[in-house]
Amino acid sequence: MTKKGTIILETFDSKSLRNNPLCDPSIREFPVYLPPSYYSSKKNYPVAYFLSGFSGVGQMHLNVSFLSENIHQRLDRLTASGKMKEMIVVLPDCMTRYGGSQFINSLGTGNYEDYIVKELVPYIDKNYRTIASNSKRAVCGKSSGGYGAAVLAMRNPDVFGLMCSTAGDMSFEYCYQPDFPKFITDIEHYGKGDKAIKHFIKHEINFKQPKPKYFFNILNSIAMASCYSPDPGGFKTKGYNFDLPFDVETGEPNTAIFSKWLKHDPVRMVDKYEKNLRKLKLIYLDAGVNDEFNLHIGARIFCDKLKKKKIKYVHEEFNAGHMNISYRYDRTFEMISKHC
Amino acid sequence: MTKKGTIILETFDSKSLRNNPLCDPSIREFPVYLPPSYYSSKKNYPVAYFLSGFSGVGQMHLNVSFLSENIHQRLDRLTASGKMKEMIVVLPDCMTRYGGSQFINSLGTGNYEDYIVKELVPYIDKNYRTIASNSKRAVCGKSSGGYGAAVLAMRNPDVFGLMCSTAGDMSFEYCYQPDFPKFITDIEHYGKGDKAIKHFIKHEINFKQPKPKYFFNILNSIAMASCYSPDPGGFKTKGYNFDLPFDVETGEPNTAIFSKWLKHDPVRMVDKYEKNLRKLKLIYLDAGVNDEFNLHIGARIFCDKLKKKKIKYVHEEFNAGHMNISYRYDRTFEMISKHC
Amino acid sequence: MTKKGTIILETFDSKSLRNNPLCDPSIREFPVYLPPSYYSSKKNYPVAYFLSGFSGVGQMHLNVSFLSENIHQRLDRLTASGKMKEMIVVLPDCMTRYGGSQFINSLGTGNYEDYIVKELVPYIDKNYRTIASNSKRAVCGKSSGGYGAAVLAMRNPDVFGLMCSTAGDMSFEYCYQPDFPKFITDIEHYGKGDKAIKHFIKHEINFKQPKPKYFFNILNSIAMASCYSPDPGGFKTKGYNFDLPFDVETGEPNTAIFSKWLKHDPVRMVDKYEKNLRKLKLIYLDAGVNDEFNLHIGARIFCDKLKKKKIKYVHEEFNAGHMNISYRYDRTFEMISKHC
């Protein structure tokens, strides 16, 4: 029988997240995967930080389901097959009340970039036998996790030397803007304008079921606004702490606010972080050619910008949409293994 | 038994459309509805120009189907019920090779605004007992027809004094831009970049069936580009006579081209045509609150701009999407009847 | 330029349909297509009777639409290309209040089989230069029209010597029974049990728009019941003149009633009409492999029964569902042309 890796459920109290604006807990539990040989060797291992998509946290990747591996099973299989080097995989919890932090520092949600870069990485390096070097430290993920991977690596190449972004949020006019008119329509189930948003935030983001199908459409725009265009004083003035990139009643685009979002758009960050991008040992992007959020287009644009700057990258497309593509994680771990 | 109106099938050879860039016919057939009393009276009547949606022409409104009125049956019923004044209704053909002209003059398609304003209106006034005054002449339609109604009235208030726009194309970042990344994905069924577009235009826009479901997605962007951002010399240089508002291979937005589109966006034309809008006797907009192309949002933005300028309008929303809403024509003809 | 065929719009007052139980008109208009050479020759021509699907009548096949031929254009093209022999094509109107007669005699709807076989065929033979022989007379259609073609030919091989059935209703447990539980759910929008059905029939089958999306689900089961399990006295006792093959409130299957339906199921009629089937010059069935009503399975079962009896047939499947398959009519007319 194949030797298996071990899952450690870590608990960590973050200084970065203390007193965050959404009163989310600073203590977070998250799984750490240790490779099969970990306890029988004295080796040090590369580390991959695996970021979850919107509405996800690391622990959910341990959920069991029929005919579909969880991350523990997947990593064991990949390691056993030789496709993947033995490595430590960290699955952080960067959840917020609104469903996600995009792994960045924001006055609307908290300092999640700091949490990962300044706290988790040192903590893991201290407590586990890692190879504590950017050339052996990867960041990866899908969807919002793919966004986080791209942005964290671009901004912290000395921390993360390898980056794998699967269907990561980018090219915001294509992946987010189509939701804005839907938001206008959907939020009216809860009232008019600011009041409706206030009501939604106060009374709808909870465990009460069933949720209407438009619930996540609304929540996603709220979460992104809290990350990209926070309005820290907003709780007092209008009942919520962010600005939306459109008029809340008519839907008219607010380009001033949207330009704040665009500063966080990976395809628009390439110029600013060009130097950093050149430092990375691995830039890997993939996406399904039918991605419902057009993230394959985002990846193309991102890669095209790298190409024009002659920065090396690997770009793949596969025959799928945005959902049910966890099988693509195989490629992520193969790519990391090849380059670390 | 109720007396019925008469349909005349007119044939008209247009000077405006002669030698149009797409080699579409200059001779067009179109139906004219004459009200029940027309032949038994000597009265003159108001006239409504009823513009078809994308891929439609006036004659299609005479198609028969089960439990659904065609325009002839509808106008007879509305007239008989007293909800509608007796009036003449003209159903033009402004079709192009690409599925529609948006009823404007374009170097990419031809001079369809001239065709209607300078040729059809005088022709109808000359050949039928109309009340030849803008206060008795309406323009109306749904979808692209609603766009045409809005634009023709804004630009020609001395011709059309009443305008009814049902789910008219407006707020282009919401109604058109979401299609752009799909275009990139879809056109690749035919090859790469310009070659794929050239192939599509040459070999796919024809009567061959079946068409794949993405056919109309592609065609719609092509048609709009031919109206809003024509490139008259393009046939020679790249095989098609328009510019697309995005890079054909990566999908990266081309804001220079898209700004050409935006000049034709009704919500952005309000400022320029403010004086004209004030001349109109009726500005009526309606849209379904679940319009798949977000045209209810467009209508809200349009009306909000009028409101801020204190220009009178009537704005209605109804509980439906974009399709199967011909029952809303009842409201159009009621509104015209009230105001003409 | 290619010579074109002519459409004659016939009006015919049927004795068979007089005093039919649904008070549908006995006078029907229907198109007759005469081939290009008809008026310049003295030839006699084969005839194809082309039956419409549920909710359709012959005239609808003349509707015009963008990039899609109507029957006139199609027949002209097929004839010009040589794929189709010159022939007369008759497009009857066998509509009922409930949306269709299935082209059979029923105490619930009227004698539509008689109408076609005993009235239309002689009328056409008398008034047009036909070759009045079963070997030159075909019956064809799609969906309910394909059902009609199969049943009329099976029962009247001396009238129709050729039969083409595209996605014809058959194997009723697969094509109709899945709708029964939906009916139970849907009809409750109008009340409970018999009262709901009575209400629906009295107040909902009309031109009022919009219709809810479940409208046609309900109507289809009503129409089929009126054809297959009529209850002529039912108007008085329960408000509608048919029996449903399930309990109207619980949905429990009523096998006694359903067995009446099954007597009309083509796959179950093969045994009874074996002799007649052997007389046919052409038995052609086709269906899309993703037919939403499982009619490709029905066609397979039908053909398998013929195979076991060593009756000749042609069976084709194509890559499509049930809708938008009018391009398959090309095959129908090719097959008829080969065999007549």
Place this chain on the structure above:
Amino acid sequence: MTKKGTIILETFDSKSLRNNPLCDPSIREFPVYLPPSYYSSKKNYPVAYFLSGFSGVGQMHLNVSFLSENIHQRLDRLTASGKMKEMIVVLPDCMTRYGGSQFINSLGTGNYEDYIVKELVPYIDKNYRTIASNSKRAVCGKSSGGYGAAVLAMRNPDVFGLMCSTAGDMSFEYCYQPDFPKFITDIEHYGKGDKAIKHFIKHEINFKQPKPKYFFNILNSIAMASCYSPDPGGFKTKGYNFDLPFDVETGEPNTAIFSKWLKHDPVRMVDKYEKNLRKLKLIYLDAGVNDEFNLHIGARIFCDKLKKKKIKYVHEEFNAGHMNISYRYDRTFEMISKHC
């Protein structure tokens, strides 16, 4: 802070499941929920056996997800709120290679009824402080779990005195038969007839991803056939150990086989188990009025049969379909609490 219940992960080696025909493990892990007071009291508690739906096992109910409780959180909340009595909840694993056992004994899958009734119940009563009486022992579940609840209670009223069935499989012509023609279509992706089924069973039921969307359609019919119409010798003769209720190539219904299925249809078991049903303290059925598998119709028919026999039951319908209805478990535990 509310006191919380405890989850025990049990491991149990079943004699009933040893040497089962699908070589599934006889050792199963499953969670047991102990109520908050369990360890601080000496009380004995009622027990509910909570059966999973198709493709599910007890452990999956512990999966975590965003804004949606798992069973642990749900039971804690319900208990804390007083809506639910403190009770022990057992979440068995009755999975098979094909995705589920329907909780019955079958020569095709194994003796899952025996496993629960003869092994698990005594084991739980022996190892936990239960009230070991049928009047305090409930069986419940959703979908296939709701089927299992109905059938286990009907057949073992001296073991389970209370039964709650949410959207349980019943009225098989409505819930299963519509899948049969789809099966025929779908299985052809793997070849023809028996060979395709053999291939599917051997090579497709595994962790390889992605699975096509029709995968579960196929698997469901296979699983049900293995439960309802097993063919123990079939592995040798045709490569799989069950009979399908239709011809594998044409799809023609095989009524002899389907009648074997119908013997397991709860709505048809009511007559046989009438005496047992009278013994039950609680018969509770609920289903969503838009259940995609028509299970609300099944529940109606089941309840109607009870009504006619004057057997007491509670029947509820709610405004939903078949998916995302775990919020209905609240009602299940409330009902059990009221009656035990």
